[in-house]
Amino acid sequence: MGKTLYEKIWDRHVVHQEQDQPAILYIDLHLIHEVTSPQAFDGIKSTKRSVRRPDRTLGTVDHGIPTTNRSKPFEDPIAKKQVDVIEENCKEFNIKLYNMHSPNQGIVHVIAPELGLTQPGQTIVCGDSHTPTHGAFGALAFGIGTSEVEHVLATQTLKISRSKSLLVKLGGKLPTGSTAKDVALALIGEFGHDFGTGHIIEFQGEVIQELSMEERMTICNMAIEMGARAGIIAPDEVTFDYVKGKPGAPIGHDWEEALSLWKTLYSDPDALFDKVLTFRIDEVPPQVTWGSNPSLVVPVTDSIPYPKDLPEEKQEMAQKALEYMDLQPNTAITDVYVNTVFIGSCTNSRVQDLREAAKVVQGYRVADGIRALVVPGSQLVKKQAESEGIDQIFLDAGFEWRESGCSMCLGMNPDVANPGDRIASTSNRNFEGRQGKGSRSHLVSPAMAAATAIKGHFVDVRDWKYNIAKEVQNSNVDRNDKKHSSV
Numbered sequence: 013m014g015k016t017l018y019e020k021i022w023d024r025h026v027v028h029q030e031q032d033q034p035a036i037l038y039i040d041l042h043l044i045h046e047v048t049s050p051q052a053f054d055g056i057k058s059t060k061r062s063v064r065r066p067d068r069t070l071g072t073v074d075h076g077i078p079t080t081n082r083s084k085p086f087e088d089p090i091a092k093k094q095v096d097v098i099e100e101n102c103k104e105f106n107i108k109l110y111n112m113h114s115p116n117q118g119i120v121h122v123i124a125p126e127l128g129l130t131q132p133g134q135t136i137v138c139g140d141s142h143t144p145t146h147g148a149f150g151a152l153a154f155g156i157g158t159s160e161v162e163h164v165l166a167t168q169t170l171k172i173s174r175s176k177s178l179l180v181k182l183g184g185k186l187p188t189g190s191t192a193k194d195v196a197l198a199l200i201g202e203f204g205h206d207f208g209t210g211h212i213i214e215f216q217g218e219v220i221q222e223l224s225m226e227e228r229m230t231i232c233n234m235a236i237e238m239g240a241r242a243g244i245i246a247p248d249e250v251t252f253d254y255v256k257g258k259p260g261a262p263i264g265h266d267w268e269e270a271l272s273l274w275k276t277l278y279s280d281p282d283a284l285f286d287k288v289l290t291f292r293i294d295e296v297p298p299q300v301t302w303g304s305n306p307s308l309v310v311p312v313t314d315s316i317p318y319p320k321d322l323p324e325e326k327q328e329m330a331q332k333a334l335e336y337m338d339l340q341p342n343t344a345i346t347d348v349y350v351n352t353v354f355i356g357s358c359t360n361s362r363v364q365d366l367r368e369a370a371k372v373v374q375g376y377r378v379a380d381g382i383r384a385l386v387v388p389g390s391q392l393v394k395k396q397a398e399s400e401g402i403d404q405i406f407l408d409a410g411f412e413w414r415e416s417g418c419s420m421c422l423g424m425n426p427d428v429a430n431p432g433d434r435i436a437s438t439s440n441r442n443f444e445g446r447q448g449k450g451s452r453s454h455l456v457s458p459a460m461a462a463a464t465a466i467k468g469h470f471v472d473v474r475d476w477k478y479n480i481a482k483e484v485q486n487s488n489v490d491r492n493d494k495k496h497s498s499v
């Protein structure tokens with residue numbers, strides 16, 4: 013019988029397995045950041061061990077670092093300490109670290125792919141729940157806890173039990189104006205925020221071949237919000253083209269050898285999955301979450317539902333979410349006003365995301381009273397965007413253009429939302445208070461976030477070109493007239 017992609021990667025990496033016991037899995041790439049690595053290094057040091065493969069370990073700082081002027085002292089002593097500690101640890105154990113001032117610094121899940129370190133067929137771990145992002149390359153990638161970080165540092169292996177496999181077949185084509193983010197949100201809306209629990213999800217479907225690596229990363233990034241251990245997509249020509257020529261990619265004969273292996277990385281047609289779900293995406297409109305987990309989501313064309321109209325298992329959390337979010341059922345999503353817009357995070361902060369948002373923003377102004385932030389996922393993304401003039405489009409529109417990092421995705425640095433703030437955010441989690449105590453998060457695609465910043469409330473970005481843009485232009489003219497007449 014054939015094997016699934018997950019089984020193929022798993023089998024190539026098992027170092028040791030006893031019956032009914034977890035396997036010992038070899039890890040190809042271990043990514044570390046400043047929040048979850050300090051205790052792991054303490055454990056290594058206190059037992060006088062060393063790091064087994066510093067050359068297969070890479071560090072960056074992303075969560076707590078400022079996204080404004082980095083030559084100024086840190087505002088938060090804890091963040092400062094974490095950054096200092098990872099610097100010391102990486103120095104002591106000879107691990108490459110992209111620190112705050114490095115041209116390669118960025119969110120851990122953005123930098124490894126863009127540097128060509130994330131490759132098909134690898135096992136990749138990080139003490140971070142959004143590690144499934146790397147599954148977009150046909151790698152088996154998942155988040156691990158701090159004690160596991162220590163184990164991987166010491167042995168370059170992980171003790172782990174096999175997960176079940178879940179095939180999600182995406183049928184149809186992505187409609188114009190909808191994005192990979194909308195597909196991920198719609199999937200979670202349809203099947204719930206835990207439908208992948210205990211599973212590795214493989215995403216398949218014709219549409220996948222048409223998706224860029226950036227879009228595939230957005231979908232796999234949100235596998236954890238589906239409850240899954242990891243998400244994975246079989247590599248294809250799009251993947252190989254993306255990796256080719258990147259600094260970490262194999263070259264010459266090694267490239268040819270790698271490629272012949274990578275081309276075998278797909279689920280065989282007769283492979284058996286533990287579960288199979290199908291989902292048609294032809295009619296997935298842009299999505300907006302209204303609650304405090306990503307499954308509480310509706311198309312932008314809809315209204316906020318009455319809890320009693322939802323499936324029974326969602327009713328109680330929906331009621332609680334309405335209270336926290338300060339929203340009334342039956343309110344049209346397009347009548348919900350925000351005061352903050354955040355374009356960033358490992359879900360949606362790559363160049364393609366910023367290009368899509370900039371296309372919407374170009375020539376317009378952020379609505380009055382809105383704080384709008386663009387935080388590129390990495391310094392390389394930032395540099396590329398600047399070379400295309402994208403920074404200027406955002407700045408001209410009244411957005412803030414920042415240095416790279418996690419930023420307001422979870423507010424561990426000074427980019428924190430205030431109590432009561434309502435945020436249109438391109439990140440992946442809308443949990444209570446995540447972006448700042450008492451703040452209210454709505455998850456959307458980059459284009460939707462951009463349009464919301466201009467209008468001040470949610471809008472259907474598909475109408476942007478035809479109707480809304482004209483309205484905005486007129487109101488900008490009014491605003492400018494007012495400005496001139498008051499001078």
Ligand SMILES: CC(C)[C@H](C(=O)O)[C@@H](O)C(=O)O
Pocket residue numbers: 047048075139140141142155422
């Ligand atoms: C800080 C880190 C441990 C955390 C995670 O694991 O996901 C963060 O990245 C997040 O997105 O909440």
Ligand code: SF4
Pocket residue numbers: 074075119120140142357358359417418421422439440
């Ligand atoms: S950007 Fe957000 S989700 Fe991604 S690693 Fe940072 S905090 Fe976690």
